[in-house]
Amino acid sequence: MDQALRDRWLAHARRRMSGAGLRTGAARARVVAFMAEEGQCLVGAQEIVDGLRERGGGGAQASVYRVLDELHGLGLVRRSVDDQGAARYEIHDDDHHHHHFVDDATGAVTAFEDAALEDALAEAAERLGVELSGHEIVLRGRKVPRGAPAGD
Ligand SMILES: [Zn+2]
Structure with a gap:
């Protein structure tokens, strides 16, 4: 995990979300923190749900998917859908590109x-x-x- 990327994206994500009028609720904050660390390259939506559960206090799958949709809508994450229709996400950062x-x-x-x-x-x-x-x-x-x- 790239810690500089994590910190930079977290700061950017918080600014972007508060600018969009989104409150940092607990569920949203957990997904954002998870993506900053584990989502630096593509991670499956279900893996995100499972990973959050492993970290304790996972939250419902539907709410995790909703937050991922919000982050995607704000341009904070990229979404990639494979041939089977499964969605994978990774954080989007202007200075880090692969x-x-x-x-x-x-x-x-x-x-x-x-x-x-x-x-x-x-x-x-x-x-x-x-x-x-x-x-x-x-x-x-x-x-x-x-x-x-x-x-x-
Ligand atoms: Zn990637």
């Missing part, structure tokens, strides 16, 4: 950062004459052993 690799075989998600990719996207945006508000890159495939040829 992409995802999804393993075709297992569905496992791996986060990665790539400065050259960011540069390429910025150049593409310039070429297209657009001002980007965001982008989402998901690579899919299978892991190959290092040094092995990627073909079959």
